[in-house]
Amino acid sequence: MPMEIVILGGTLVTMSCKGIIRDGAVVIEGDSIIDLGRTDEIKRKYPRYEKIDARGKVIMPGLINTHQHMAMSLLRGYADDYPLKEWLERWVWPVERHMSGYDIYIGSLLTAIESIMSGTTTINTMYHYMEDYNEARAISETGLRGVVGHVCFSWRKEHDIKALIELARWHGEADGRIRVSVDPHAPYTVDPEYMKELRILTKELNEKYAGDHGPIMWHTHLAETEDEMQKIRESFNLHVDGGIVEYMDSLGVLGPDVIAAHCVHLTRRDIEILRLKGVKVAHNPVSNLKLASGISPVPDMLREGITVALGTDSPCSNNSADMFEVMKITALLHKGVSRDPTVLPAEIVLRMATVDGARALLWGDQIGTIEIGKKADIIIIDFQRPHLKPLYNETSHLVYAAKASDVETTIINGQIIMENREIRTVNVKWVIEEAEKAREKLLKRAYEMNR
Amino acid sequence: MPMEIVILGGTLVTMSCKGIIRDGAVVIEGDSIIDLGRTDEIKRKYPRYEKIDARGKVIMPGLINTHQHMAMSLLRGYADDYPLKEWLERWVWPVERHMSGYDIYIGSLLTAIESIMSGTTTINTMYHYMEDYNEARAISETGLRGVVGHVCFSWRKEHDIKALIELARWHGEADGRIRVSVDPHAPYTVDPEYMKELRILTKELNEKYAGDHGPIMWHTHLAETEDEMQKIRESFNLHVDGGIVEYMDSLGVLGPDVIAAHCVHLTRRDIEILRLKGVKVAHNPVSNLKLASGISPVPDMLREGITVALGTDSPCSNNSADMFEVMKITALLHKGVSRDPTVLPAEIVLRMATVDGARALLWGDQIGTIEIGKKADIIIIDFQRPHLKPLYNETSHLVYAAKASDVETTIINGQIIMENREIRTVNVKWVIEEAEKAREKLLKRAYEMNR
Secondary structure, three states: OOOEEEEEEEEEEEEOOOOEEEEEEEHHHHHHHHEEEEEHHHHHHOOOOEEEEEOEEEEEEEEEEEEEEEEHHOOOOOOOOOHHHHHHHHHHHHHOOOHHHHHHHHHHHHHHHHHHHHHEEEEEEEEEEOOOOOOHHHHHHHHHHEEEEEEEEEHHHHHHHHHHHHHHHHOOOOOEEEEEEEOOOOOOOOHHHHHHHHHHHHHHHHHHHHHHHHHOOEEEEEOOOOOOHHHHHHHHHHOOOHHHHHHHHOOOOOOOOOOEEEOOOOOHHHHHHHHHOOOEEEHHHHHHHHOOOOOOHHHHHHHHOOOOOOOOOOOOOOOOOOOOHHHHHHHHHHHHHHHOOOOOOOHHHHOOHHHHHHHHHOOOOOOOOOOOEEEEEEEEEOOOHHHOOOOHHHHHHHOOOOHHHEEEEEEEEOEEEOOOOOEEEHHHHHHHHHHHHHHHHHHHHHHHHHO | OOOOEHHHEEEEOOOOOOOOEEEEEEEEEOOOEEEEHHHHHHHHHHOOOOEOOOOOOEEOOOOEEEEEHHHHHHHOOOOOOOOHHHHHHHHHHHHHHOOOHHHHHHHHHHHHHHHHHEEEEEEEEEEOOOOOOHHHHHHHHHOOOOOOOOOOOOHHHHHHHHHHHHHHHHHOOOOOOEEEEEEOOOOOOOOOHHHHHHHHHHHHHHHHOOOHHOOOEEEEEOOOOOOHHHHHHOOOOOOOOOOOHHHHHHHOOOOOEEEEEOOOOHHHHHHHHHHHOOOOEEEEEHHHHHHHOOOOOOHHHHHHOEEEOOOOOOOOOOOOHHHHHHOOOOOOHHHHHHHHOOOHHHHHHHOOOOOHHHHHHOOOOOOOOOOOEOOOOOOEEEEOOOHHOOOOOOHHHHHHHOHHHEEEEEEEEEEEEOOOOOOOOOOHHHHHHHHHHHHHHHHHHHHHOOO
């Protein structure tokens, strides 16, 4: 029998054209939202459904994290305060080399737990696909929704193609909660020919696997650091000028199914191309600041009508998977940098973390708002906390004052995944123990290698 | 009988030259720390003391918030995303005008609760002093430690002088937990003559009230926005040039007992003067970004050896009283803006929120570290949370990954103020109800006035 749940008495922040419904209610049947409205009406219509009391709480769509590397939680706090190149080459990559499929699975479970506990219901994640244990498995088991990619590099084409074909079998799995993506790492690590080959492969995979499950997308890093064009010229012996988006476009690989993480260093022409090609942007302010990559021209991109969604990036460069924090920092940062306190008001930022996140993942028909017919990805936030008092405006509080830990209940695809901050789908204590074991093992291997 | 407490088995982040003591313990007698060391030794020495089990937890000095306007929590989320001038003149001040002493007391209680729950043990707060109900009373009743000021404006000299003389009686009250300060609002709202008069008054108040209670300091806003020199020229018909700190110095009012909030717009000479005069700086990155005031040159000031501490600013321009958030944003922001990921590493930022906060308030002899002989202002943080796993480095986690809600226990002046997230000193539910009532009343009055 499908779940039949009615959430009653809360302030319903729909993120749809219905706006905010006070003393609102939502009805869930199976994996979907089948009704919503004022509590008194809804209560009468669905008397026998399981009830969740949301009085004094806010009911809203789950947050959508559009750029993650879930497995990297295993390296949280392992190395901070280094430049990107040194951080990757000296610290992260030497340890990552020793990560087994099981490590990736455990790290992903840990990030899944943190994400669910902080109100994220969908994650777009890029990592190395492994056959038995992987990010998709962790998403499937914890009840999350996600787009899982395999990251591609020129130096391992054969391996990548094999991995992508295997990964594609996950597309539409877990009752449609899992989709997959093809993830060229970055313009400077994937040569032009390989980039084009991956585009063709994506088309073939879509023909075979897309069906009713939505498209297999592209997820890539783009314009994260200032030196990407320089690297391209050196690595591929190319004589190219202009911006990095312009270069990517010259390969014919950009389109509305591409989600580009970072987009920090852009020319005017780059922004124009992002708009023309309908490329989606995943903005990761915490990671960009921490690695000193720079500050993305988000207000400019929004002005052009480009879809800009939000991401945490990995728990290794953040060091949290906390989308509430990302919302607040996004709203703050661009005001301070542009010296204009009216840019990125709370309403816009809340849209970036919900509706625009769904749109960026080409999943807007099913998630991102609370609407009849959409999948039931819903979070309930306790607004009776001292730091959320008094209350003038829910939207302001959600962006500027609410904390990840205020999320009380997380529902994904109609299933209650967390209730009263207890995760129902996975043994949290066991995951923590396994994560600590993985840390010890990784440190030991890295140490042995360095001797 | 004085409290006799021993906290055992935790990772002791002393913030003193003793560094981090694993499996560490602290002994509290009365209001002070009387011993510390490794758990096995301490356990043997103090067998009969009340025990707090800190296994799997971090024990550290309470955080010090060096710039607040506690009462303004009543306006949290009331108006966001406006320019500073419009925000103050059109939104904040018209409502503040209707705030009674009782409102100030309730707003301060609310901020005290939020602060204690997020690990802050000392607050430097500036507001309007009222006779019966005020910020000092809220600090006294909740068990917090704080410096309470009365904010002075040229247009109400007589009122201010009277208020300051009354407020001075609080100096050293609540077992020494309360100190007071003289708070000229800003260089452009306090004319040069009044500024000098306040300096003389401060000297007189110190002679009368300082005694063993430490000095009565100065707390002021300085260089928050770019137009302060312009305002001074216009308001006071002065022909002055150079930077705003230079102007203040020309009045002879700067010294090591001045804590200057913001210091965003500084000339080289201004920074030089801050250093020479030993002025302390309260950096408020969240508020500066939200109001688009700009970005303070913190790395430059630190390089000069200036004491830079951290503050949240009011819950109306933040909109939290969360020092963990301020630590993370401080560490991130200056890396991103300077494009140097090595500036403001976690260790430095943690110092800014503890040791340097104490030093900025001239209270470093009693608080800011865990050391024998210091006051027992201690927080215990649960490190067994998924988002703090795995653990490589406590300092990194405290700045980049820990959340306000991870604080489990807050001890101030030897008293357990919060245990397992339950506040012992004040009825939280009652404060929340009163805060909501105050909000309704303020909105009604503002509405009536606008009709």
